[in-house]
Amino acid sequence: MDWSKVLQRIFLKTGAWYCSLAENLPRQKLLLAMEIKRKNTNVLISVVVVILSFTTSKLCAACSSSSSTLSREISIGVVLDMGSVTGKTIHRCITMASSEFYASHIHFKTRIVLHTRDSKGDPTHAISAALDLLENVKVQAIIGPETSLETKFLALLCGKAKVPMLSFSSVLSGIYPFLVQIKQDETSQFKGIASILQSYKWRSVIIIYEDNDDGREALPCLIESLQVADVHIASKRSISPLSSDDQINNDLHKLKTLQATIYIVHMSPSLSSRLFLSAKRIGLMKEGYAWIVTDKTANQFSSIDDEVIESSQGLLGMKAYIPSSSKLRGFKSRWRMVVYAEDPLMEAREMDVLCIWAYDTVWALAKSTERVWTETLNAGNQGSLDVARVANCDSGTRLLYEILGSKFTGLSGEFQFFDGKLHSETFLIVNIIGKGERRVGFWTPKHGINKELPPSFRGRSLSSSTTTKTGLEAVLWPGVSATAPTGGRKLRIAVVNASGFPELTKVHYDPETNTSSFTGYCVDVFIAAINSLDYQVPYVFENWENLGTYNDLIDQIYHQKYDGAVGDITIRTNRSMYVDFTLPFTELGTGTVARRGNSDIWVFLKPLHANLWLTSAAFFVLMGLVVWTIEHPTNAEFQGSVAYQIGTILWFGFSTLVYAHREKLTSNLSRFVVIIWLFVVLILTSSYTATLSSMLTVRQIQLVTARNYVGIQYGSFLGGLLVASNLNFTGLHPYTSPEDYASALSGGSKNRGVSVVVDELPYIKIFLAKYGKDYAMVASQSNTAGWGFVFQKGLPLVSDMSQAIVKLREEGKLEMMEKKWFKSQSSFMPENAISTPNILNLDSFGGLFVVSFLSCVAVLFIRFTFMLFKKFGLKNFIKLLDGGKLALMFRFLASKRGNAIC
Numbered sequence: 001m002d003w004s005k006v007l008q009r010i011f012l013k014t015g016a017w018y019c020s021l022a023e024n025l026p027r028q029k030l031l032l033a034m035e036i037k038r039k040n041t042n043v044l045i046s047v048v049v050v051i052l053s054f055t056t057s058k059l060c061a062a063c064s065s066s067s068s069t070l071s072r073e074i075s076i077g078v079v080l081d082m083g084s085v086t087g088k089t090i091h092r093c094i095t096m097a098s099s100e101f102y103a104s105h106i107h108f109k110t111r112i113v114l115h116t117r118d119s120k121g122d123p124t125h126a127i128s129a130a131l132d133l134l135e136n137v138k139v140q141a142i143i144g145p146e147t148s149l150e151t152k153f154l155a156l157l158c159g160k161a162k163v164p165m166l167s168f169s170s171v172l173s174g175i176y177p178f179l180v181q182i183k184q185d186e187t188s189q190f191k192g193i194a195s196i197l198q199s200y201k202w203r204s205v206i207i208i209y210e211d212n213d214d215g216r217e218a219l220p221c222l223i224e225s226l227q228v229a230d231v232h233i234a235s236k237r238s239i240s241p242l243s244s245d246d247q248i249n250n251d252l253h254k255l256k257t258l259q260a261t262i263y264i265v266h267m268s269p270s271l272s273s274r275l276f277l278s279a280k281r282i283g284l285m286k287e288g289y290a291w292i293v294t295d296k297t298a299n300q301f302s303s304i305d306d307e308v309i310e311s312s313q314g315l316l317g318m319k320a321y322i323p324s325s326s327k328l329r330g331f332k333s334r335w336r337m338v339v340y341a342e343d344p345l346m347e348a349r350e351m352d353v354l355c356i357w358a359y360d361t362v363w364a365l366a367k368s369t370e371r372v373w374t375e376t377l378n379a380g381n382q383g384s385l386d387v388a389r390v391a392n393c394d395s396g397t398r399l400l401y402e403i404l405g406s407k408f409t410g411l412s413g414e415f416q417f418f419d420g421k422l423h424s425e426t427f428l429i430v431n432i433i434g435k436g437e438r439r440v441g442f443w444t445p446k447h448g449i450n451k452e453l454p455p456s457f458r459g460r461s462l463s464s465s466t467t468t469k470t471g472l473e474a475v476l477w478p479g480v481s482a483t484a485p486t487g488g489r490k491l492r493i494a495v496v497n498a499s500g501f502p503e504l505t506k507v508h509y510d511p512e513t514n515t516s517s518f519t520g521y522c523v524d525v526f527i528a529a530i531n532s533l534d535y536q537v538p539y540v541f542e543n544w545e546n547l548g549t550y551n552d553l554i555d556q557i558y559h560q561k562y563d564g565a566v567g568d569i570t571i572r573t574n575r576s577m578y579v580d581f582t583l584p585f586t587e588l589g590t591g592t593v594a595r596r597g598n599s600d601i602w603v604f605l606k607p608l609h610a611n612l613w614l615t616s617a618a619f620f621v622l623m624g625l626v627v628w629t630i631e632h633p634t635n636a637e638f639q640g641s642v643a644y645q646i647g648t649i650l651w652f653g654f655s656t657l658v659y660a661h662r663e664k665l666t667s668n669l670s671r672f673v674v675i676i677w678l679f680v681v682l683i684l685t686s687s688y689t690a691t692l693s694s695m696l697t698v699r700q701i702q703l704v705t706a707r708n709y710v711g712i713q714y715g716s717f718l719g720g721l722l723v724a725s726n727l728n729f730t731g732l733h734p735y736t737s738p739e740d741y742a743s744a745l746s747g748g749s750k751n752r753g754v755s756v757v758v759d760e761l762p763y764i765k766i767f768l769a770k771y772g773k774d775y776a777m778v779a780s781q782s783n784t785a786g787w788g789f790v791f792q793k794g795l796p797l798v799s800d801m802s803q804a805i806v807k808l809r810e811e812g813k814l815e816m817m818e819k820k821w822f823k824s825q826s827s828f829m830p831e832n833a834i835s836t837p838n839i840l841n842l843d844s845f846g847g848l849f850v851v852s853f854l855s856c857v858a859v860l861f862i863r864f865t866f867m868l869f870k871k872f873g874l875k876n877f878i879k880l881l882d883g884g885k886l887a888l889m890f891r892f893l894a895s896k897r898g899n900a901i902c
Contacts, residue, residue, distance in 0.1 A: 076365065078117065078143045079142060080146065087119075094114065097358065112366050115137050127157065144166075149214070154167075159178045170421075181422060186221060187225070192429075193264060203800070204233075207264050208264070210266065211239055261486075266296060273304055273308040285313070288489065292315075295318050298317030298430060315432040321424070322412050331411055429449070495565070505523055506518070526566045532807060554579055570784055580790070589761055591781075592779040593768070596773075612844075619849060630670040630673075631666060672855065684845065719734070722758065738770050760787075
């Protein structure tokens with residue numbers, strides 16, 4: 001009789017019955033049985049469980065011994081921290097996976113044998129254990145450890161030995177060719193966290209990470225994901241695993257002073273547990289705060305103490321998604337029974353994700369080992385398997401290739417690898433409520449956040465009727481609040497009380513209610529901008545009494561007494577070193593105001609320089625004289641007494657200025673010279689009119705003239721700018737209100753007032769809205785950057801508020817608010833008329849006068865030439881000119897046109 005086959009049948013039937021019993025045993029009865037055992041009221045259940053476990057182990061041993069004659073043992077190393085809960089759990093799952101795999105695959109010709117070594121959580125012990133396994137045991141693969149530092153060291157050793165290493169730690173570097181990571185890609189979950197922040201429109205976060213190799217390596221990837229999502233990192237705080245509770249409290253107290261209230265935690269469960277307890281004690285787990293943990297903590301929520309769970313209420317976590325299946329439920333039942341059999345007093349918690357992955361890892365390794373050694377055996381055409389010979393055939397590379405090519409449905413669902421890492425892109429988003437966690441949604445790289453899994457993914461997800469606009473189910477936040485935090489504590493905004501200009505900001509205090517209300521143009525713009533944001537920003541206005549300068553207010557914001565300020569605060573370089581400004585919401589620059597009217601009776605002479613006036617007058621006389629010379633012999637209107645002819649010369653010359661000459665010209669020569677001169681007159685009069693109009697419109701005030709006083713606002717920085725500009729004014733007079741400006745301007749510099757007032761454009765607008773009838777802005781200069789809202793440095797709100805201001809300007813809302821508070825702007829000069837027009841001088845028109853003068857000379861030359869021609873006769877004149885060579889030409893011209901020229 002073939003006893004091996006008989007034992008195999010017995011084992012299969014007994015194992016199937018045992019698995020069915022474990023799967024059908026309700027969890028409530030198991031827990032009840034454990035409670036009964038603790039009270040020593042019933043011992044029977046523990047005895048039955050031990051007998052079942054003993055029977056199963058014996059059957060497995062019998063089956064193993066029966067198949068040992070057909071199988072060859074392949075050594076596999078296991079390096080774990082056996083002193084930690086995680087290490088013990090993983091080792092237990094690995095052992096169960098090996099036993100159950102070969103119980104269901106008795107026909108395999110290979111069998112992996114686990115050689116476990118305790119790393120004690122120390123990299124040096126891990127290296128020593130790995131060297132022993134590689135050199136003495138000759139293992140073909142190594143499983144573990146849990147930390148990235150140990151993984152890196154062991155990955156280097158395994159790379160040299162060309163032995164695959166399967167690690168439960170995530171290592172971002174790709175320089176370890178023989179490393180297989182049994183863990184999801186951390187960069188994926190960081191993108192998922194960024195998606196959560198975007199869905200709640202949180203713009204500022206605080207990162208708390210463990211000060212070890214794992215945390216420092218993951219930090220750049222987390223920061224990059226947040227930056228891509230346009231999330232500002234308010235602070236990054238590292239906490240050492242060796243930190244005391246007092247040190248953790250001190251770190252959290254410092255973070256509590258920051259404006260951000262959203263925390264991202266990336267650290268081990270042991271350290272995060274201490275962190276949450278401290279956060280609860282100092283008030284960081286109350287309403288208004290949000291905590292998000294990575295899978296490093298969330299994957300092991302089941303192993304966290306009840307006290308920590310109580311302190312973590314409202315926390316959000318990203319963890320690996322494991323679809324539910326009958327296979328997984330059966331394994332969990334068996335796992336609880338094994339745990340109870342080992343220690344009946346230990347409460348069987350839910351399995352960690354790492355435990356499930358460890359189980360599937362052993363199955364993948366066992367299958368890969370079988371394929372490699374079977375193919376090697378077949379290739380050698382031998383009837384027996386020589387492990388030593390196979391080890392010399394580059395089996396490590398082939399085994400690595402088979403492991404990476406593994407693809408099957410395990411406890412964790414579809415188990416496969418991509419780029420050396422476990423290919424599992426679906427993350428579960430959980431919310432800590434009560435004694436455990438509640439699923440609130442999923443995240444995948446392709447579909448983002450959803451409350452249900454997309455149809456293309458396997459697995460069932462529970463439905464819920466309560467959803468939010470973020471794509472998640474309703475979340476219970478810290479402080480047992482159903483309202484999502486806004487992302488920051490309430491901003492304290494200081495409002496400057498501009499007592500002299502209440503149109504800008506004004507504080508209304510109600511003594512009965514002991515409250516203050518705030519109005520004004522600056523307040524309206526701030527409220528409109530912050531309300532236009534697509535997320536809520538809590539804030540409160542606080543009255544800042546003008547007990548100092550605005551630089552003092554900037555200093556208070558820098559030292560975090562206030563989070564921001566609203567008012568007539570000018571953007572300046574020295575202030576921007578300590579605070580952040582939004583884009584300006586007012587016009588840039590300063591304006592100069594003066595009284596309307598002009599007492600200069602000779603203003604009409606100013607457009608032209610004296611040399612141009614004299615030259616023009618001379619040419620008017622010259623033009624009259626030239627015309628008289630040509631017309632006098634033949635035109636009766638230019639004949640008469642000497643006095644009459646002199647009057648005619650002057651009258652005709654100056655009348656061309658307005659084209660009013662009445663004398664009729666009979667000579668073509670006089671007509672020619674007059675046409676040239678009228679063109680010159682046209683240009684002169686047009687230029688004169690334009691320049692005079694500009695002067696009468698703008699009337700630029702010359703500060704360089706002596707005995708002028710300039711008025712400025714009290715405490716304004718413009719006084720320093722005027723002094724630095726080296727302008728030759730007599731002095732500066734400070735004032736506090738538009739009424740003071742009007743009084744000073746009405747008196748003038750001679751009556752202890754001022755000639756002009758220089759101030760920023762918003763103040764000028766308010767002044768002219770009240771006194772525009774008597775005063776006007778005669779000049780402006782873009783020498784300031786305008787007013788902006790002030791915030792503490794680094795707040796992401798600054799850029800959003802700047803965009804909101806731009807939007808208000810584009811929509812015309814800023815202009816509407818200006819009209820509301822500034823009433824009228826009719827006293828403003830156009831921007832293209834604020835510069836002083838240049839006085840016209842002779843240099844500008846010299847060319848015209850030269851042309852006119854040459855035309856006069858030419859006409860007179862022609863006139864006198866023909867006079868000589870008539871007097872001396874044609875033949876003698878021609879001989880006189882050329883000695884006979886030009887006789888023919890002049891004779892012909894004289895005979896044809898002599899009479900017509902004159």
